[in-house]
Amino acid sequence: MAATTTETAQRWxxxxxxRVEDPRLLTGRxxxxxDLHLANLHQAAILxxxxxxxxxxxxxxxxxxxxxxxxxxxxxxQVAELSEAFPLGVAAPVRYYSCAVGKVLFVGEPVxxxxxxxxxxxxxxxxxxxxxxxxxxxxxxxxxxxxxxxAPILHENVGSxxxxxxxxxxxxxxxxxxxxxxxxxxxxxxxxxxxxxxxEGYAAAAQWDPLNQAYTIWSNFHGPFIxxxxxxxxxxxxxxxxxxxxxxxIGGGFGIKSSVYPYMTxxxxxxxxxxxxxxxxxxxxxxxxxxxxxxxxxxYLEAAVKKDGTILGVRMKIYDNCGGYIRTPExxxxxxxxxxxxxxYLFQNLKMDQYAxxxxxxxxxxxxxxxxxxxxxxxERLVDQVAYDLGMDVAEVRLKNLIPAGAFPYTTPSGxxxxxxxxxxxxRLALDMAKYDELRKRxxxxxxxxxxxxxxxxxxxxxxxxxxxxxxxxxxxxERARKGYLPKAGSSETGSVRIDPSGKAFCMVNTTPEGQxxxxxxSQIVADELGMAIGxxxxxxxxxxxxxxxxxxxxSYSSRFASVGxxxxxxxxxxxxxxxxKIAAPMLEVNPQDLDVRDSKVFVKGSPxxxxxxxxxxxxxxxxxxLLPEGLEPxxxxxCMFNFPNAKPPDEKDRVDSSQTYGFIAxxxxxxxxxxxxxxxxxxxxxxxDVGTLINPMIVExxxxxxxxxxxxxxxxxxxxxxxxxxxxxxxxxDYLCPTAMxxxxxxxxxxxxxxxxxVLGSKGCGESSTMTAPAVVANAIADALRPLNIAxxxxxxxxxxxxxxxxxxxxKGVA
Amino acid sequence: xxxxxKYTFKAARQKVWDVLLDQKVLASCLPGCERLEEVAxxxxxxxxxxxxxxxxxxxxxxxxxxxxxPISSYRMEVEGSGAPGFVKGExxxxxxxxxxxxxxxxxxxxQIGGLVASIGQRMLGxxxxxxxxxxxxxxxxxxx
Numbered sequence: 001m002a003a004t005t006t007e008t009a010q011r012w013x014x015x016x017x018x019r020v021e022d023p024r025l026l027t028g029r030x031x032x033x034x035d036l037h038l039a040n041l042h043q044a045a046i047l048x049x050x051x052x053x054x055x056x057x058x059x060x061x062x063x064x065x066x067x068x069x070x071x072x073x074x075x076x077x078q079v080a081e082l083s084e085a086f087p088l089g090v091a092a093p094v095r096y097y098s099c100a101v102g103k104v105l106f107v108g109e110p111v112x113x114x115x116x117x118x119x120x121x122x123x124x125x126x127x128x129x130x131x132x133x134x135x136x137x138x139x140x141x142x143x144x145x146x147x148x149x150x151a152p153i154l155h156e157n158v159g160s161x162x163x164x165x166x167x168x169x170x171x172x173x174x175x176x177x178x179x180x181x182x183x184x185x186x187x188x189x190x191x192x193x194x195x196x197x198x199x200e201g202y203a204a205a206a207q208w209d210p211l212n213q214a215y216t217i218w219s220n221f222h223g224p225f226i227x228x229x230x231x232x233x234x235x236x237x238x239x240x241x242x243x244x245x246x247x248x249x250i251g252g253g254f255g256i257k258s259s260v261y262p263y264m265t266x267x268x269x270x271x272x273x274x275x276x277x278x279x280x281x282x283x284x285x286x287x288x289x290x291x292x293x294x295x296x297x298x299x300y301l302e303a304a305v306k307k308d309g310t311i312l313g314v315r316m317k318i319y320d321n322c323g324g325y326i327r328t329p330e331x332x333x334x335x336x337x338x339x340x341x342x343x344x345y346l347f348q349n350l351k352m353d354q355y356a357x358x359x360x361x362x363x364x365x366x367x368x369x370x371x372x373x374x375x376x377x378x379x380e381r382l383v384d385q386v387a388y389d390l391g392m393d394v395a396e397v398r399l400k401n402l403i404p405a406g407a408f409p410y411t412t413p414s415g416x417x418x419x420x421x422x423x424x425x426x427x428r429l430a431l432d433m434a435k436y437d438e439l440r441k442r443x444x445x446x447x448x449x450x451x452x453x454x455x456x457x458x459x460x461x462x463x464x465x466x467x468x469x470x471x472x473x474x475x476x477x478x479e480r481a482r483k484g485y486l487p488k489a490g491s492s493e494t495g496s497v498r499i500d501p502s503g504k505a506f507c508m509v510n511t512t513p514e515g516q517x518x519x520x521x522x523s524q525i526v527a528d529e530l531g532m533a534i535g536x537x538x539x540x541x542x543x544x545x546x547x548x549x550x551x552x553x554x555x556s557y558s559s560r561f562a563s564v565g566x567x568x569x570x571x572x573x574x575x576x577x578x579x580x581x582k583i584a585a586p587m588l589e590v591n592p593q594d595l596d597v598r599d600s601k602v603f604v605k606g607s608p609x610x611x612x613x614x615x616x617x618x619x620x621x622x623x624x625x626x627l628l629p630e631g632l633e634p635x636x637x638x639x640c641m642f643n644f645p646n647a648k649p650p651d652e653k654d655r656v657d658s659s660q661t662y663g664f665i666a667x668x669x670x671x672x673x674x675x676x677x678x679x680x681x682x683x684x685x686x687x688x689x690d691v692g693t694l695i696n697p698m699i700v701e702x703x704x705x706x707x708x709x710x711x712x713x714x715x716x717x718x719x720x721x722x723x724x725x726x727x728x729x730x731x732x733x734x735d736y737l738c739p740t741a742m743x744x745x746x747x748x749x750x751x752x753x754x755x756x757x758x759x760v761l762g763s764k765g766c767g768e769s770s771t772m773t774a775p776a777v778v779a780n781a782i783a784d785a786l787r788p789l790n791i792a793x794x795x796x797x798x799x800x801x802x803x804x805x806x807x808x809x810x811x812x813k814g815v816a
Numbered sequence: 817x818x819x820x821x822k823y824t825f826k827a828a829r830q831k832v833w834d835v836l837l838d839q840k841v842l843a844s845c846l847p848g849c850e851r852l853e854e855v856a857x858x859x860x861x862x863x864x865x866x867x868x869x870x871x872x873x874x875x876x877x878x879x880x881x882x883x884x885x886p887i888s889s890y891r892m893e894v895e896g897s898g899a900p901g902f903v904k905g906e907x908x909x910x911x912x913x914x915x916x917x918x919x920x921x922x923x924x925x926x927q928i929g930g931l932v933a934s935i936g937q938r939m940l941g942x943x944x945x946x947x948x949x950x951x952x953x954x955x956x957x958x959x960x
Contacts, residue, residue: 050897107929107930107934126899289934727928728933728934729937731934735937
């Protein structure tokens, strides 16, 4: 039930409070980058490569420059003069700039930028630029790019297409293999390249101040603010000469917008070259062709198992496709899940042989679920294969291998510290909600009548709030031990709360929301802590690196709001409350510990009629500061920069607690396949989540549904497809099939609540949620449907034409 | 993209051959052709205005006729580029007697890049077929 904004009698946290940002967003009153107006603002349009791989022999922009209204054309040459190649997370000497320099490595790569009085003129001028390309052969498959000696090399100075390669060994897989009754293999698995489709694309406006040699950039960048120092290095300025301003509203992000920073850099250079403020608003086609996406991944998995279904160890070989240039924070897709590589399972022996590869596809970066959908697609297909090979039920084999409820906090072989959970309970709840036994009976009946019906089960440990240390697992322990190396470790966030002279609260948290409802959740948390109505708590979301208290891990990524953001703002509110009680104590002639807050009043515990309004306390703090009790500063404010003690650097064995809280997901899905068309219909979809304390159950369920549909999209519809010559084939919603309400299956959501001992409220992140399980559960369900026909499912998306082709091939063999 | 097809002309092989390689006829029959100039023997420069799906644009390109085996076959190389993208392709065209008619068989491969490829992919096959047919129909009118 939705609550009104004036009640205060009960706790706000845990209630489905209506989102306070919605009236603004739903009536078109949001403030986005494109709403920004600056005097003499000019517009940019970007000319992009039509080739997957080509040398640029020359650029003739004379006609474009002569077009009335055009004030400048920026080419790669100027970009290389005015900026350095971006710093990378790997040792490979890849030179990645915000615009192609000498060579293009993927379709859509920026080649030149036109700055003009308006976008029409800029676009028209782009058409007038003549670029002389010398096309080169391309490579698109990440395994081929590494293993095929005839594959073209993208970066001659790197000498191969490998951006990063590491073999991580935890426990002893040789021993596990020797003790195993059986070795189970998945064969070659292919996970597809897909992204997100935020309503608002990338946007950046930049201004250059020649007197101070400083840049100001407005953008819908949502963090991590690690990109601020990264951009400073590229632009050759110190941090005090680069100001980021994020407007109050961002129209969706899903991780994708953390990779807007090359365009922020490009616009900064355009502003500098033209001496004018320059704005660029990405269009949908640009977004699909060249913004960012998750990686496509080729992987081979093997498990050593006992006859009873116990998994002793797992080995994975992975080729992760990062596109033309390894763009920071990649190869993080390979390492984000370091602490939870082993998922929900108890096995102690694990070997990861992993490559981050460069091919002639667009660049990758964080995409909701980052690294986990790829990981769990492989791992959950492997667990299914264990069940198939042993003749066990897929749910039974999972229950057998889950980490038991009493084991938390549980340290994984790769160093993750799973804070809390009850995995068996969650899986059993999912099976019960899906009526699993009944579903199996229905399947038997359906099969008897010639139908293709499959049931899938999948689990995932859902990591949130990453410890930036994980990215350094890309370096060897020896490289991390070198002299002068500064270890990376931390996952902090800042929360600030102040009470104004009227007794109302203002809060700031640096989680740059893109629509997740952080304003609502912060209002709930602070209203509880300060005994106020949520209507009296105002949350400021706009962000400015010059005026906020922040640190480089700030931002909205890795589902970090409900864990670190909520902890920071709750702690700040507690500090303010402490001060409120100290000021009230002499007024009520008691000790501060005898006081509490409710209904915007401070009252004496046990005799609530003795009270003083918070407004009065605030009045004293602001209007009568000199008369405050001794030792108290004027005003009523506190800031907390919250960090986790477990966020340590990787140890010498590459173990790292890569995230600070770990939720859990258990899913059951039933699908029916139409043998005539190959279309997959989701008949049943149950998803059970453990996100610790639920701050706002309605918002959590919204995140779960969105995440589930995003994952289903990757499993059945969306694909950033390329033809064999590297041409991009999905640059509009006609070809990039973003599911709509029509494709959304009914989703039944269940919750198990295991509060995190590591966060202030016990809450964990939930923003990525089923994006990491849905591809696995869809694949497992389809595989189950097709097993009687001896068809294996090794790739996604399982589009109707792919399913139909598999069915026809088997028919030709006389199986179906 | 693979291209393959057949078109039957109601004319003798020699006549079809002559018309097929006549620059003026070519210029008037190529869909959207704004200019076609012979810059060297069997080498032409052309400007075509073509629309595929919502992507309309002007392409400047070169056409080369190679491996001419009069009245039986030749190979054609086409290369063009414009704001909406680029085309690169080659095709073998052969002529066969069919009584008093002539069959033209063509097969080739085209590489299409840029905007046309990325948003017009689904349309390409259909549009290409349509344009080839337009070309041969226009040709047929010239022959008769």
